[in-house]
Amino acid sequence: MTISIWRYSHLALAVSSFLLLLLASVTGVILAFEPVAQKIQPYHTAGFEQASLAQTLPLLRSKYPGISELTVNHHQFVIIKGSDNKGENLEAYIDPQTGKILGTPEKQSEFFLWVTDLHRSLFIHETGRFIIGLTAFLLLLIAVSGTMLIIQRQRGIKRFFTRIVKENAAQYYHVVLGRLSLIPIILIAGTGTYLSLVRFEIIPPEKVATEVDFDAIKEEPRQEPASFAIFKNTLLSEVQSVEFPFSDDPEDYYTLKLKDREVAVNQLTGEILSEAKYPTAQLLTELSLDLHTGRTNIIWAIILAVASGNILFFIYSGFKISFRRRAKSIKNKYTLDESRFIILVGSENGNTFRFARAIQQQLIKHGQKPFLTELNNYTLYPQAEHLIILTATYGLGDPPTNAKRFVKLLQTTPQAQPVRYSVIGFGSHKYADFCKFAFEVNQMLSHQAWATPLLDMHTVNDRSPEEFSLWAEAWSQQAGIALAVLPELRKTQTKRFETLTVAANTCCENTEGTFLIRFQPKRKIKFTSGDLLAIYPANDHRERLYSIGLVQQELQVSVRLLPDGLGSGFLHRLKPGDTIPARIIKNDHFHFPKKATGVLMIANGTGIGPFLGMICQNSQQTPIHLYGGFRDRESCNLYKPFLEENKTAQRLTQLHLALSREGEKQYVSDLISRDADLVANLLATGGVIMICGSLAMQKDVTAILENICQTKLNQNISYYQSRSQLLTDCY
Numbered sequence: 098m099t100i101s102i103w104r105y106s107h108l109a110l111a112v113s114s115f116l117l118l119l120l121a122s123v124t125g126v127i128l129a130f131e132p133v134a135q136k137i138q139p140y141h142t143a144g145f146e147q148a149s150l151a152q153t154l155p156l157l158r159s160k161y162p163g164i165s166e167l168t169v170n171h172h173q174f175v176i177i178k179g180s181d182n183k184g185e186n187l188e189a190y191i192d193p194q195t196g197k198i199l200g201t202p203e204k205q206s207e208f209f210l211w212v213t214d215l216h217r218s219l220f221i222h223e224t225g226r227f228i229i230g231l232t233a234f235l236l237l238l239i240a241v242s243g244t245m246l247i248i249q250r251q252r253g254i255k256r257f258f259t260r261i262v263k264e265n266a267a268q269y270y271h272v273v274l275g276r277l278s279l280i281p282i283i284l285i286a287g288t289g290t291y292l293s294l295v296r297f298e299i300i301p302p303e304k305v306a307t308e309v310d311f312d313a314i315k316e317e318p319r320q321e322p323a324s325f326a327i328f329k330n331t332l333l334s335e336v337q338s339v340e341f342p343f344s345d346d347p348e349d350y351y352t353l354k355l356k357d358r359e360v361a362v363n364q365l366t367g368e369i370l371s372e373a374k375y376p377t378a379q380l381l382t383e384l385s386l387d388l389h390t391g392r393t394n395i396i397w398a399i400i401l402a403v404a405s406g407n408i409l410f411f412i413y414s415g416f417k418i419s420f421r422r423r424a425k426s427i428k429n430k431y432t433l434d435e436s437r438f439i440i441l442v443g444s445e446n447g448n449t450f451r452f453a454r455a456i457q458q459q460l461i462k463h464g465q466k467p468f469l470t471e472l473n474n475y476t477l478y479p480q481a482e483h484l485i486i487l488t489a490t491y492g493l494g495d496p497p498t499n500a501k502r503f504v505k506l507l508q509t510t511p512q513a514q515p516v517r518y519s520v521i522g523f524g525s526h527k528y529a530d531f532c533k534f535a536f537e538v539n540q541m542l543s544h545q546a547w548a549t550p551l552l553d554m555h556t557v558n559d560r561s562p563e564e565f566s567l568w569a570e571a572w573s574q575q576a577g578i579a580l581a582v583l584p585e586l587r588k589t590q591t592k593r594f595e596t597l598t599v600a601a602n603t604c605c606e607n608t609e610g611t612f613l614i615r616f617q618p619k620r621k622i623k624f625t626s627g628d629l630l631a632i633y634p635a636n637d638h639r640e641r642l643y644s645i646g647l648v649q650q651e652l653q654v655s656v657r658l659l660p661d662g663l664g665s666g667f668l669h670r671l672k673p674g675d676t677i678p679a680r681i682i683k684n685d686h687f688h689f690p691k692k693a694t695g696v697l698m699i700a701n702g703t704g705i706g707p708f709l710g711m712i713c714q715n716s717q718q719t720p721i722h723l724y725g726g727f728r729d730r731e732s733c734n735l736y737k738p739f740l741e742e743n744k745t746a747q748r749l750t751q752l753h754l755a756l757s758r759e760g761e762k763q764y765v766s767d768l769i770s771r772d773a774d775l776v777a778n779l780l781a782t783g784g785v786i787m788i789c790g791s792l793a794m795q796k797d798v799t800a801i802l803e804n805i806c807q808t809k810l811n812q813n814i815s816y817y818q819s820r821s822q823l824l825t826d827c828y
């Protein structure tokens with residue numbers, strides 16, 4: 098059964114009963130204090146547990162000849178009723194060992210009576226009792242559907258009590274407290290339902306049948322009550338009540354109402370005149386009352402109070418979670434037939450929609466006509482030029498409910514015209530399968546003839562606005578539409594510019610138009626290889642991003658001079674000593690892995706830039722294989738001395754060059770095919786593959802890696818992507 102069925106049932110039940118549940122819980126919390134208040138009264142006596150009827154009954158009968166009844170209440174206080182020596186009515190708490198009167202039972206407090214009436218029947222008698230009974234039953238169903246949701250969330254019944262990932266406070270405590278109070282709540286709800294069924298005689302009442310044969314009553318052999326076997330063998334703690342014989346007449350007898358049966362005892366001989374076990378329904382009713390009210394045990398009463406309090410919290414947090422999910426509601430100004438920009442969302446709890454709407458609003462601001470919908474609604478988009486997919490991941494790397502049909506739809510619905518796509522995965526590193534579904538979607542799109550990637554896939558950990566705006570900046574650059582920094586998502590962030598001084602620029606030394614430029618930041622700033630440098634070549638909103646290598650404490654970027662290139666032209670003209678304003682953007686997903694058995698770096702052209710820095714920083718001598726794709730030997734000469742030097746220093750294990758216009762005319766993808774065993778072994782033993790360079794190269798290499806994963810490792814490539822064993826930063 099899918100998560101949504103349980104979720105919708107859970108929500109529907111909660112919505113239909115929440116007002117009554119609110120009332121029942123508040124009154125339940127109050128009523129739980131009644132047994133506590135009662136129990137702390139000083140009528141419990143030492144030795145009660147050991148006292149037998151043989152000790153107590155003769156003593157009481159001689160001390161109070163008019164005694165008619167003894168009762169042991171739920172707090173184990175002993176009460177006697179009858180008349181005293183002056184013929185006055187007697188009702189008192191007594192010490193069963195001495196017969197001493199300890200106090201007089203008071204009437205139940207008016208306040209508790211009032212709350213009990215409200216709790217049981219809403220002051221509307223039988224109708225109210227029925228409504229409350231139904232509410233208890235609904236609570237039972239809510240608890241069952243909630244249990245199913247926790248099992249699904251925790252991925253199996255065995256993991257029911259394992260750690261819960263803290264996504265947000267409402268959700269976290271809803272689940273944590275739900276698990277803790279599950280048993281008390283099921284008991285409250287189950288016993289409440291049962292008591293209503295008894296009350297309405299849906300469970301038919303059965304009478305206890307104690308039939309005494311008066312003709313068979315004997316007067317001999319007489320015994321003192323203290324010697325009656327039944328009295329000797331019965332403890333006071335097993336008794337609910339004892340009715341004393343009305344007179345000395347042999348036909349009057351003792352009636353013992355014990356916990357499980359009723360016994361009639363001859364007052365002269367101690368013989369058992371009749372004995373009847375209570376029917377199961379009656380025993381269950383007593384047990385239900387004990388469990389539902391906490392009347393027998395002060396600790397249980399407190400647990401019930403806490404559980405009822407938790408129900409109040411569940412009502413609050415449950416609605417909070419639902420309102421957040423309702424944030425999914427989609428509003429479109431334009432139809433799908435007229436949109437060039439299609440935004441598709443996979444979201445379970447609604448958060449991803451916030452990001453999608455921000456893109457939608459930005460595009461509208463730029464005069465575009467975006468269309469936003471759920472992944473499950475994927476269809477033909479006749480005007481589409483751009484597909485932007487934002488999706489969360491759930492379960493074992495599964496799609497959210499509103500994206501479950503997407504994979505099938507994508508296979509059966511090819512777009513008629515070429516479309517450029519970009520996928521943003523929303524997930525959390527706290528889960529093993531980080532953004533797995535998004536990786537799968539990206540992979541599937543890469544196999545569609547009509548689809549071309551506009552960008553490398555981006556991931557957003559824990560809904561980080563910074564990571565999302567990194568995608569926005571990259572997308573803006575490629576699409577030529579500035580998605581402003583999404584101020585609503587980055588409320589607290591203001592741009593911080595650094596001043597960088599050019600330390601060296603190799604612009605004049607080569608013919609290929611590729612050059613290395615190094616900067617020295619004016620103030621001490623923390624950055625590392627793989628982070629991004631944002632520059633503003635025209636001193637306006639136009640931003641250009643370059644992947645950073647940290648080399649000898651300087652910030653180095655590798656640039657290819659493009660004809661009319663705004664950013665590359667600007668950098669090419671810079672001379673040592675020049676200063677520029679720039680921003681450094683953290684790019685955590687493309688940092689050198691802290692723990693890896695080995696790293697395989699794949700780059701073409703200037704994509705080698707961040708790897709130069711990472712190799713330089715490899716002081717731990719993690720085995721690194723660098724696969725570099727260049728046109729010819731000449732074009733890799735810029736990096737050659739540096740790489741040789743690091744190889745000698747054992748910071749680089751092996752350099753594999755693929756030259757596309759010289760010798761065997763190879764691409765890096767050919768070398769990866771050739772070294773398939775090395776790749777498979779690396780992935781299987783916890784190594785990491787990093788790719789940086791053009792999207793076209795990335796596509797070819799990923800196809801080969803996909804094949805290696807499937808044939809040699811029996812896994813999908815997304816398995817390694819979601820475990821951060823395949824990192825990409827391509828453009």
Ligand SMILES: Cc1cc2nc3c(=O)[nH]c(=O)nc-3n(C[C@H](O)[C@H](O)[C@H](O)COP(=O)(O)O)c2cc1C
Pocket residue numbers: 250264443444445446447448449450489490491492493494495497523524525526528529530531532533559560
């Ligand atoms: C029960 C549960 C399971 C999750 N499983 C994963 C997972 O396997 N991989 C992952 O990257 N993120 C996982 N996440 C994190 C979500 O994908 C992430 O918080 C996302 O931003 C939620 O977006 P949404 O609110 O639009 O559904 C999980 C979250 C929850 C609550």
